[in-house]
Amino acid sequence: MHEKSDRDHVAWDIETTGFGWSEEITVSGFWFPGGHATLLVNAGPHAADAEAFERRLAEACGAPVSVTVADDEAALLKGMRRVVFERFERDYDRLVAYNAESWKGGFDLPFVRTRCIRQGVDWPFDGLLFADLWDPVKKRLNTTTTAYGASDDANSLTGAYDLLCDRNESLGDVLGDAEGHAWYRDRPYDPFEDSGSAAAHYREGDLLPVLEHNLADVHRTWELGELVRRFVSSKDVTEKKL
Incomplete structure (x- = not known):
């Protein structure tokens, strides 16, 4: 994943109403190479204005x-299929999470597999x-924290990001895209x-902050995927076809 000829990353994450099999997906988000995102929100009974969301985000x-x-x-879920069909270059892109x-x-x-089965999609x-990315970040990058002689591993998404990326302006050359944009800057949103x-x-119908979180x-x-690409051997990154 570290070679220049390697595939581009498309990052993906979901928000849900909970962790059980009967809960639902509320937001599914994708971050594409070059610095742009696509979010799908399950509005359900709530009011939603896509254009207003886009401006604020x-x-x-x-x-x-x-x-x-x-x-x-x-x-x-059907919208996710359309994003994959319309936006992914299967010969050049890799989904990372x-x-x-x-x-x-x-x-x-x-979770998505179960929801597809339940919804017939x-x-x-x-x-x-x-x-x-969880395994190569945990095993090949040091995210161990210490305090008063005790140690812990900040191996959550936010924990690893805060240690490796957040506020680190020296990462400009590492995380800048082909157009020269540096996406490493601190993001308080x-x-x-x-x-x-x-x-x-989400349950209260306050959708904008849920979208911001995703x-x-x-x-x-x-x-984090870009750091793994540049600093971890491709042999230490397990990939598969879904």
Whole structure:
């Protein structure tokens, strides 16, 4: 994943109403090479204005953002299929995520499979090349923290990002894209410290901060993917077709 001729990364993450099999996907977000994002939101019974969301999100992250409002979870899953069909270059792009499906399990991909089955929707990622970043970040980059003689491993998405990327302006040459944009700068637009808060706001119909949270997470995921590409041997990164 570190060669210049290697595939580009498309980062992906979801928000849900909870962790159980009967919960639903609320937002599915993609961050594409070159610095632009596509988010799909399951509006359900809530009011949603895609254009207003796009303006606010673009202002927050400094990059173009496209928002698609789905009437329900089934429509969101079908929208994910359209994004994959229309936006992915299967011969050049690789889907990356953080703890979406690793050797210890992961959350996002198993959750989406179950929701596709429950909603009667075909698998949206059929044949895509995929790599999970959790294992190479944990094993090949030092994210160990110490305090008063005790040690811990900041191996969550936000923990690893804060240690390796956040506020580190020296990463400009590492994370700058082909057009010279540096996406490493500090981004304060994530309103939550955890996904539980996002789920609570979704239930109340407060959708914008849920979208902001997902956008921040796919942004973090993409940047960690670029670090892995440049500093970790491709032999240490497991990839597979979904």
